Amino acid sequence: MKIHEYQAKDIFAAAGMSVPRGRVATTAAEARAIAEEIKGTVVVKAQVHVGGRGKAGGVKLARTPAEAEQHASAILGMDIKGLTVKKVLVAEAVEIASEAYVGVVMDRSIRRPVLIVSAAGGMDIEEVARRFPEKIVKLPLDPLLPFQAFQARRVAFAVYDTPGVIQQAADIIGRLVGVFWQHDCSLVEINPLVVTPGDKVLAVDAKINFDDNAAWRHPEWEQMRDPDSELPAEVEAKANDLSFVKLDGTIGCVVNGAGLAMATMDMVKRFGAEPANFLDIGGSSSPEKVMAAMRIILRDPSVRSILFNIFGGITRCDDVARGIVQAVKQLKPKVPIVVRLTGTNEREARVILEEIHLAVAPGMEAVVQQAIELARKAA
Amino acid sequence: MSILIDKTTRVVVQGITGRDGSFHTRQMIEYGTRVVAGVTPGKGGTTVEGVPVFDTMAEAVRRTGANASVIYVPPRFAVDALYEAADSGVKLVICITEGVPAADMLRVCRYYEVAGVRLVGPNCPGVISPGLCKAGIMPGAIHKKGSVGVVSRSGTLTYEVVHHLTKAGLGQSTCLGIGGDPIIGLRFVDALALFEHDRQTEAVVLIGEIGGNDEEIAAEYIQRQMTKPVVAFIAGRTAPPGKRMGHAGAIIAGGSGTAAEKIAAFRAAGVEVAESPAEIAEMVATELKNRAVRKRARIVEVTAPTKMAAAGRKGSLKRPEVKKTSTKVRGRVITKPKGKSVPKKKPARKRRS
Numbered sequence A: 001m002k003i004h005e006y007q008a009k010d011i012f013a014a015a016g017m018s019v020p021r022g023r024v025a026t027t028a029a030e031a032r033a034i035a036e037e038i039k040g041t042v043v044v045k046a047q048v049h050v051g052g053r054g055k056a057g058g059v060k061l062a063r064t065p066a067e068a069e070q071h072a073s074a075i076l077g078m079d080i081k082g083l084t085v086k087k088v089l090v091a092e093a094v095e096i097a098s099e100a101y102v103g104v105v106m107d108r109s110i111r112r113p114v115l116i117v118s119a120a121g122g123m124d125i126e127e128v129a130r131r132f133p134e135k136i137v138k139l140p141l142d143p144l145l146p147f148q149a150f151q152a153r154r155v156a157f158a159v160y161d162t163p164g165v166i167q168q169a170a171d172i173i174g175r176l177v178g179v180f181w182q183h184d185c186s187l188v189e190i191n192p193l194v195v196t197p198g199d200k201v202l203a204v205d206a207k208i209n210f211d212d213n214a215a216w217r218h219p220e221w222e223q224m225r226d227p228d229s230e231l232p233a234e235v236e237a238k239a240n241d242l243s244f245v246k247l248d249g250t251i252g253c254v255v256n257g258a259g260l261a262m263a264t265m266d267m268v269k270r271f272g273a274e275p276a277n278f279l280d281i282g283g284s285s286s287p288e289k290v291m292a293a294m295r296i297i298l299r300d301p302s303v304r305s306i307l308f309n310i311f312g313g314i315t316r317c318d319d320v321a322r323g324i325v326q327a328v329k330q331l332k333p334k335v336p337i338v339v340r341l342t343g344t345n346e347r348e349a350r351v352i353l354e355e356i357h358l359a360v361a362p363g364m365e366a367v368v369q370q371a372i373e374l375a376r377k378a379a
Numbered sequence B: 001m002s003i004l005i006d007k008t009t010r011v012v013v014q015g016i017t018g019r020d021g022s023f024h025t026r027q028m029i030e031y032g033t034r035v036v037a038g039v040t041p042g043k044g045g046t047t048v049e050g051v052p053v054f055d056t057m058a059e060a061v062r063r064t065g066a067n068a069s070v071i072y073v074p075p076r077f078a079v080d081a082l083y084e085a086a087d088s089g090v091k092l093v094i095c096i097t098e099g100v101p102a103a104d105m106l107r108v109c110r111y112y113e114v115a116g117v118r119l120v121g122p123n124c125p126g127v128i129s130p131g132l133c134k135a136g137i138m139p140g141a142i143h144k145k146g147s148v149g150v151v152s153r154s155g156t157l158t159y160e161v162v163h164h165l166t167k168a169g170l171g172q173s174t175c176l177g178i179g180g181d182p183i184i185g186l187r188f189v190d191a192l193a194l195f196e197h198d199r200q201t202e203a204v205v206l207i208g209e210i211g212g213n214d215e216e217i218a219a220e221y222i223q224r225q226m227t228k229p230v231v232a233f234i235a236g237r238t239a240p241p242g243k244r245m246g247h248a249g250a251i252i253a254g255g256s257g258t259a260a261e262k263i264a265a266f267r268a269a270g271v272e273v274a275e276s277p278a279e280i281a282e283m284v285a286t287e288l289k290n291r292a293v294r295k296r297a298r299i300v301e302v303t304a305p306t307k308m309a310a311a312g313r314k315g316s317l318k319r320p321e322v323k324k325t326s327t328k329v330r331g332r333v334i335t336k337p338k339g340k341s342v343p344k345k346k347p348a349r350k351r352r353s
Helices: A005-014 A028-038 A065-075 A125-131 A149-159 A163-182 A212-217 A219-224 A232-239 A258-270 A287-298 A317-331 A346-355 A364-378 B019-031 B057-064 B075-088 B102-115 B156-167 B188-196 B214-225 B259-268 B277-314
Strands: A022-025 A042-046 A059-062 A088-092 A098-107 A112-118 A136-140 A185-195 A201-203 A207-210 A243-246 A251-255 A277-280 A305-312 A337-343 B010-014 B034-039 B051-054 B068-071 B092-095 B118-120 B126-129 B133-136 B145-152 B172-177 B203-209 B230-235 B325-329 B332-336
Touching (some): A005 A163, A022 A028, A028 A042, A028 A088, A042 A065, A059 A065, A065 A088, A098 A125, A098 A163, A112 A125, A112 A149, A112 A163, A125 A136, A149 A163, A163 A185, A163 A201, A212 B102, A232 A243, A251 A258, A251 A287, A251 A364, A258 A277, A258 A305, A258 B230, A277 A287, A287 A317, A305 A317, A305 A364, A317 A346, A337 A346, A337 A364, B010 B019, B010 B075, B019 B034, B019 B133, B034 B057, B051 B057, B068 B075, B075 B092, B075 B102, B102 B118, B145 B156, B145 B188, B156 B172, B156 B203, B156 B277, B172 B188, B188 B203, B203 B214, B203 B277, B214 B230, B214 B259, B230 B259
Parallel strands (some): A251 A277, A251 A305, A305 A337, B010 B034, B010 B068, B034 B051, B068 B092, B092 B118, B145 B172, B145 B203, B203 B230
Antiparallel strands (some): A022 A088, A098 A112, A112 A136, A243 A277, B126 B133, B126 B172, B325 B332
């Protein structure tokens, strides 16, 4: 789960890390009020879940509250990489003597979180890794060892020279690692970590991604969710315990199992069509889930046919078939549907489906090809 | 011989009294798995499907000699179950649970390293050695005993592939799901190493997907260390970047972990990559046939020196009679002439395309 910069900064501040003063605004007038509060030069920053906001014109300096209002008015409503800006963060502008990058990232291949520090801050860290790998310091963290002060010092000394700065940097790095563990993050980043001309160290930008698998032990995450940055179909799917990702094609897919669902999408493309979605209905065969899946897919106007690819091992095919029949009777879909049900009770399932004249395919390749053919005829 | 589990495996089911635990215990027993114990704290002294239930793993292992555990416990309690299993004396733990927080898995995996216990999963369908033992939720009926090892990050996609293999008469030695999470126990390399040293396994099928670089690491291992043929399949060629595709570990992050990269890595390592689950079976059949040809060729080489030595001892260095083997491969007749040496260990894998 992604959160906005202003939310990440709140978490950093609560953890005792230095962040610039600022508040979030949803209107230009609010932005002006905040600028008046802060006094002096402020920066108006678009709050959207994508990088490259600055390049897109979503980050602007304002010397007066009037300018802040102007910039906010221009930035609010702006489209940045497909997302509409609904909030801006108005924060005190900070004078920058140097910028560094500090982050903690999950490294799957070594099964460790890795503390990454780079003196080349302000740039995209992946680009730095490509072009100046020698400027990056990496420290894998042993998950059974509580983060030690010497580890923070080690990376701080690698980047800075001034004693006061090193001490502040080590402190903020230690707290950053603490945030990573306490808040079940998959990633935390400060880019840039700024040293001011007065040798003050603070986090001028903040990024935090939460591990969705830990949501059950973080009730506070629910109110941090931004409904504007998620597709309504995907939100509805999650509420019904379905995994769903909207794509651009015409063939709707309902599959049990994420790997099989991906392979089904791939097969649709291989046979010359485009999948309309990824949908994993999971291991359960409940009629409610089948209905929810159909409802979500049918709302997509570009869908011209729907395929079901179910390999029922423990899942009983006749249960799924009953769910499909129920959904069809209630939702009365206008698009053709073809079903592949292989596994436990598949014969009974076929009988149930034939009663409502649903096309039944003998295998995975067949169901994909038939769905594509039906979509072509419907066009 | 199979890997990880066989007829000697004595399984303890953690979460045996739960809905999933009890259902799958019955399925495992019906398959022929020796389920010797179950654990649900507070339900010790009862039985489920005739299996004695204990309050703790320590007691279960001590009283029944269980040597492997399968965990059917919801995410909230799974971490505790994982630690308890590592501490109990079992040497193999298979965790079916989906939804374990990654931070917990970082710690658990580290602890398992320290404890010297093997972990499969989490978020996996389990392990099956057809005809011998099933420790998981996969449908036993689609499997058949044979010599193809299968290792996969997926559940139902694995069943689809196994379905095709069995239909083609290609039975499986062991099928294991390593799970769809980003932080897991056994990884592709670990499974490949086990298959390489398993006498029953002659070829391996690897089913990967987007996310991470486990497949790339596997490709390198195959090229450097494996003599047995591997056929790969990667799901998620059409997955958009930055989106979690069902599995927590199936995400193209920061532009890396794409299917294209993984496929390229395998091809560069000389591994065949199938375009569809059905094609996997065809490719495996071809690889096994080619391997049989190479095996026969090696037998000839081994015969020759022995005869020469014998001739030397007898005092007459007569030219030994070397049988020529002639086989048809892809329409061409190949004859292995006498004295021609066939390298015992394959050097760099040649690119087959």
